[in-house]
Amino acid sequence: MNILCVCGNGIGTSVLLKVNVEQVASDMNLDVNVTTSDAGSAKGTANMSDLVLTSPQLAPELEGVDVPVETIENFMDSDEVKRVLEKYAD
Amino acid sequence: MATKIEEFLPDSAFLIDRQAKDWRDAIRLAGKGLEESGFTTSAYTDEMIATVEKMGPYIVIAPGLALAHSRPSEAVLHTGLSWVRLSQAVAFGNKANDPVSLVIGLAGRDENEHLQVMSAIAKALSNPKANAALKSAASAEEIRAILSE
Numbered sequence: 591m592n593i594l595c596v597c598g599n600g601i602g603t604s605v606l607l608k609v610n611v612e613q614v615a616s617d618m619n620l621d622v623n624v625t626t627s628d629a630g631s632a633k634g635t636a637n638m639s640d641l642v643l644t645s646p647q648l649a650p651e652l653e654g655v656d657v658p659v660e661t662i663e664n665f666m667d668s669d670e671v672k673r674v675l676e677k678y679a680d
Numbered sequence: 681m682a683t684k685i686e687e688f689l690p691d692s693a694f695l696i697d698r699q700a701k702d703w704r705d706a707i708r709l710a711g712k713g714l715e716e717s718g719f720t721t722s723a724y725t726d727e728m729i730a731t732v733e734k735m736g737p738y739i740v741i742a743p744g745l746a747l748a749h750s751r752p753s754e755a756v757l758h759t760g761l762s763w764v765r766l767s768q769a770v771a772f773g774n775k776a777n778d779p780v781s782l783v784i785g786l787a788g789r790d791e792n793e794h795l796q797v798m799s800a801i802a803k804a805l806s807n808p809k810a811n812a813a814l815k816s817a818a819s820a821e822e823i824r825a826i827l828s829e
Binding site: 597598599600601602603605606607609610613626628629645646647648663664665666667668 | 731735736737738739741742743745747749750751752774776777786788790791794795798799801802803805806
């Protein structure tokens with residue numbers, strides 16, 4: 591599964607989220623490829639992923655992309671990340 | 681890893697138990713840590729504040745934690761972080777995760793250079809025991825030791 595983590599600039603929060611998503615996916619034995627992007631360029635690249643993860647504040651900027659966009663409130667909460675990944679695990 | 685952490689988080693990057701009157705003030709402290717460590721020029725501090733003004737308080741990514749940063753620019757001299765622990769938490773306007781007591785400042789030349797230290801930070805912050813230890817750690821050295829575990 592290709593997952594795109596999106597934040598405002600593509601170098602900070604999305605990188606932290608990527609680290610946690612990879613950790614949670616590994617605990618779930620889920621095969622994922624996680625990339626990061628800034629909100630500006632995400633609209634163009636989002637369609638190459640299966641799932642987009644971002645924060646509630648930035649989700650409106652991604653309106654109109656063809657793949658599911660899920661928001662994460664606590665980027666450090668493995669359980670919250672896990673709940674989202676479970677929805678797409680099959 | 682140990683040398684990497686010291687490289688990205690030198691003593692000058694820590695501002696422990698400082699006071700900030702609002703979120704702008706808190707980000708200015710994070711900028712001060714970055715500037716005094718030679719990671720950025722003062723312009724970067726303004727860029728970090730402008731990021732929140734423009735895009736909202738999305739940088740508050742977990743309860744009590746803000747990751748202040750902007751994009752790579754001429755104001756970023758080296759990749760590095762700063763660590764600001766506030767004596768009194770301040771609101772950033774993020775309903776889910778306010779108030780903020782820890783502000784990590786990040787200056788990145790690109791998205792890869794700091795990946796290793798970010799992994800260490802993510803690992804520590806998502807571990808309740810390490811997270812509690814970070815809150816009570818008295819010195820830069822102690823905090824680096826927790827992150828290196």
